[in-house]
Amino acid sequence: MKIEAAKVIVSSPGRNFVTLKIWTDQGVYGIGDGTLNGREKAVVSYLEDHVVPCIVGMDPRRIEDVWQYLYKGAYWRRGPVTMRAIAAVDMALWDIKAKMAGMPLYDLLGGKSRERVMVYGHANGSDIDSTVEAVGRYIDMGYKAIRAQTGVPGIKDAYGVGRGQLYYEPADATLPSVTGWDTRKALNYVPQLFEKLRATYGFDHHLLHDGHHRYTPQEAANLGKRLEPYQLFWLEDCTPAENQEAFRLVRQHTVTPLAVGEIFNTIWDAKDLIENQLIDYIRTTVVGAGGLTHLRRIADLASLYQVRTGCHGATDLSPVTMGCALHFDTWVPNFGIQEYMRHSEETDAVFPHDYRFEDGHLIVGETPGHGVDIDEALAARYPYKQACLPVARLEDGTMWSW
Numbered sequence: 001m002k003i004e005a006a007k008v009i010v011s012s013p014g015r016n017f018v019t020l021k022i023w024t025d026q027g028v029y030g031i032g033d034g035t036l037n038g039r040e041k042a043v044v045s046y047l048e049d050h051v052v053p054c055i056v057g058m059d060p061r062r063i064e065d066v067w068q069y070l071y072k073g074a075y076w077r078r079g080p081v082t083m084r085a086i087a088a089v090d091m092a093l094w095d096i097k098a099k100m101a102g103m104p105l106y107d108l109l110g111g112k113s114r115e116r117v118m119v120y121g122h123a124n125g126s127d128i129d130s131t132v133e134a135v136g137r138y139i140d141m142g143y144k145a146i147r148a149q150t151g152v153p154g155i156k157d158a159y160g161v162g163r164g165q166l167y168y169e170p171a172d173a174t175l176p177s178v179t180g181w182d183t184r185k186a187l188n189y190v191p192q193l194f195e196k197l198r199a200t201y202g203f204d205h206h207l208l209h210d211g212h213h214r215y216t217p218q219e220a221a222n223l224g225k226r227l228e229p230y231q232l233f234w235l236e237d238c239t240p241a242e243n244q245e246a247f248r249l250v251r252q253h254t255v256t257p258l259a260v261g262e263i264f265n266t267i268w269d270a271k272d273l274i275e276n277q278l279i280d281y282i283r284t285t286v287v288g289a290g291g292l293t294h295l296r297r298i299a300d301l302a303s304l305y306q307v308r309t310g311c312h313g314a315t316d317l318s319p320v321t322m323g324c325a326l327h328f329d330t331w332v333p334n335f336g337i338q339e340y341m342r343h344s345e346e347t348d349a350v351f352p353h354d355y356r357f358e359d360g361h362l363i364v365g366e367t368p369g370h371g372v373d374i375d376e377a378l379a380a381r382y383p384y385k386q387a388c389l390p391v392a393r394l395e396d397g398t399m400w401s402w
């Protein structure tokens with residue numbers, strides 16, 4: 001059996017997606033996602049110029065060997081572009097294998113560990129009162145877990161505050177727009193949000209918050225400590241994680257659970273954090289970390305230390321990644337939660353899929369493969385549009401982590 005052809009499809013039904021379609025000589029095809037928000041064309045070139053020419057002619061059943069070939073064979077290892085390109089191939093090959101086996105992908109991975117996957121939605125508002133109202137709307141929609149982000153007085157376009165009620169897309173301009181940041185203001189305001197949320201809705205729902213790499217370890221420890229009375233499900237990306245040791249300081253000062261890893265690409269980015277039990281949830285997902293083949297290794301390492309999964313699931317991860325993630329979540333023994341930022345109707349139409357939302361959970365489909373396809377004719381009607389993620393600056397102009 002051989003890979004006969006592979007094609008990269010770039011489409012922008014509301015936002016840009018990079019999709020890889022691989023055909024075999026036996027008529028079965030598979031679909032993979034390689035989207036890298038704001039840097040899509042780098043993955044397109046990596047795939048078209050460097051990966052597709054190598055994989056045509058290879059045996060699509062040898063998923064592990066193809067993975068190792070692309071990882072070790074490039075000589076240049078890791079990084080978001082490389083690992084997304086590998087992920088796109090890997091997802092498509094798992095899709096092909098599961099279709100050939102006539103099984104939904106979760107069955108091929110080892111079968112169901114659960115019937116449904118708890119997800120968290122994104123509630124946000126321009127201030128505390130409107131964010132509290134937004135959380136109420138998510139509760140009314142059946143969500144059991146909700147991430148709450150609020151605008152902060154005096155901060156221009158604080159992270160996570162969207163324009164609509166269900167959708168959030170930060171990559172909004174052809175060149176990066178400039179947002180603001182002020183740790184002192186956020187540290188004062190964010191605990192007040194969670195105080196009001198608990199006073200309004202009680203403790204029955206899981207609440208989450210994303211620090212989006214903004215705080216120093218000491219500031220993150222301070223925030224974690226001040227959020228303790230409100231019993232968060234997790235505090236995410238409380239400090240940048242290039243220096244994994246930074247989390248030791250945070251951990252020493254707070255029992256607020258910590259999540260990290262949406263920008264990690266390999267097991268090496270997470271190894272020390274996991275082995276030293278400095279985090280509670282690992283956020284790597286299928287497209288970010290080299291596909292299912294590699295994500296499984298991260299999850300297995302995490303399971304040794306009671307670290308659970310919490311896969312990234314923002315809208316810049318296409319429905320193909322969401323489909324694969326749900327098969328993974330349905331199988332993985334140490335599942336924690338799945339992020340679910342809804343896609344627009346245009347995106348859902350371009351990527352027909354068989355997963356569905358019900359009662360605060362996503363339920364995986366039963367179609368053989370990962371259950372997500374691409375309508376190529378419809379995709380062609382949405383050409384690529386350059387869009388960049390914003391940057392963040394302090395009041396004096398200093399560049400900060402966005």
Ligand SMILES: O=C(O)C(=O)C[C@H](O)[C@H](O)CO
Pocket residue numbers: 037170210212262312313314315316339389
């Ligand atoms: O979903 C999250 O937790 C994020 O932090 C979303 C990121 O800002 C987004 O994926 C960037 O493209």
Ligand SMILES: [Mg+2]
Pocket residue numbers: 210212236237262
């Ligand atoms: Mg995040």
